[in-house]
Amino acid sequence: MNIRTASLTELVEAARSGDNRAVGRLLTLVERGSAAAEEVAALTHPLRGNAHVVGITGAPGSGKSTLVGRLLAGWCQRGLRPAVLAIDPSSPISGGAILGDRIRMDDVIPEGTFVRSMATRGHQGGLALAVPGAVRVLDAAGFSPIVIETVGVGQVEVDVVAAADTAVVVATPGMGDAVQANKAGLLEVADLFVVNKADRPGAADVRRDLELMLDLAHVTGADTDDSGVYFRPQILMVTATTGTGVAEVIDGIADHLKHLTASGRLADRRAHRVKAEVRSRAHAALEQQLRHSMQSDAATAALEKAINSNFSPVDAARKIVQKITGD
């Protein structure tokens, strides 16, 4: 099959039968957005399997990528077929900075897995549309677990991780990570904490800080969801470079999925993800219409009047919105 000339239906078929080049091509289309991305969404949405979506975040230098490499190997050993979507907040080029900077991917990534870096291009709306689309492609292609790896810096990145089935927050000794995680709102979204570099001095302190904050959150009820279900995140000590503790992380992630399934929260989380995506798509569509409307003759005339004080900015905005809503 020629990847470039194949129809979208052919690409989806090929992706489902294990052709990773087809998966890559579909992800490229999703990342670019536009009509093809929408068609890919329409084709793959009904093909969703039951992939376990795992968000992993942590500060730069927390060893997230090494941990993810270890998790991939561990999952493969257990007969799973994992994939990674690494969200790169800085690179303007899709090409693997997050994982690529730290590990030689060829050396670490087991065969049969799929790793993809996704650049956000400084485009928040783009990320909100591209990530669900990419997860859907990977899901339709039969991968599970699907890791979404982000550098936990901005609200958008935190939101992406929070929207996963299982959110893993990686902290390390000596960086005030526990406090930082608290500030960034990661404490509320984490389903599992990994204290990486646990062989270094201060690891026990990080653990203690996290335990204290979890205690506090439980007292205030901040950690209990609307239906009153409480799940206390585990805190696991790991040395990703040697692999110590990685098996426990794999177990912990599986345990959380069991909790989600047993408590009925899995369906809620997934419904919430679909709703968030629909909202993002509706928002993007309206944004586009606004851009068009702002360039119309009517908008130019209304702006001119506002600049000359014949119209107030409120009136001018109303004219421009009316072009869209037809009121």
Add this chain to the structure above:
Amino acid sequence: MNIRTASLTELVEAARSGDNRAVGRLLTLVERGSAAAEEVAALTHPLRGNAHVVGITGAPGSGKSTLVGRLLAGWCQRGLRPAVLAIDPSSPISGGAILGDRIRMDDVIPEGTFVRSMATRGHQGGLALAVPGAVRVLDAAGFSPIVIETVGVGQVEVDVVAAADTAVVVATPGMGDAVQANKAGLLEVADLFVVNKADRPGAADVRRDLELMLDLAHVTGADTDDSGVYFRPQILMVTATTGTGVAEVIDGIADHLKHLTASGRLADRRAHRVKAEVRSRAHAALEQQLRHSMQSDAATAALEKAINSNFSPVDAARKIVQKITGD
């Protein structure tokens, strides 16, 4: 006049005849948003005078507020009637943290001037609507210059300063401010640099760093606007606590206004501000319609279908947008 029961027209009249309580009341309405804010905009937009809008930003601790206090006194001595709008990015309560933290306002703020703190309430859209509305009220009430003071941390704050007629960036020795300003994009928007705390060691270094960066920006053409007009920002050494150099800042700000007027850029900047406000207002109106539409029965049904995979998220979003656009 009873401030609480007066009509908006009466309030605007009172504000124009020098009643600062009326100005304060109008600003409260603008800050709250909603229909009253829109009516205030409609009433005050045609009454705009020709106020000189001066944006002032700098890192926390750069002595901005002390400088602004000095500028107010200087402008008053020259027979002007200045006002300050201090944008407070953190405080949830409108009440003066930026200026209030550092100076006893009663001691410093000259009579006849007007100082107001505006909380952003973590609401980016709110700031984009409230600031132009507040500037318009102050302008209609006859104040000029109107200072917009922000802590230069976020993009929104930088945008607010950049949208002023004259953008002043305050740097200080020993904080790597020049480099930070460069990173935050302040170098491109600054029309005037103030190196405050110029009596401290390292002030000359800050000046040199800024000069170098201005040289570099000029070589690359990053500082020259579309029409090819070049204005090299002055770098002024100030010790705001003693008042040394403040007169030069007042002159520098006035010089920049002269440049804007002579080059025809003043009208461009103001037209750009009106356009940005109209766009923000149109955006906010569409956002509101989207929130409504997401709660409609049609949206609930479409979301349900998307969750059950009968609809793709693209189709569901289309349904929701159609509720708004009527297509």
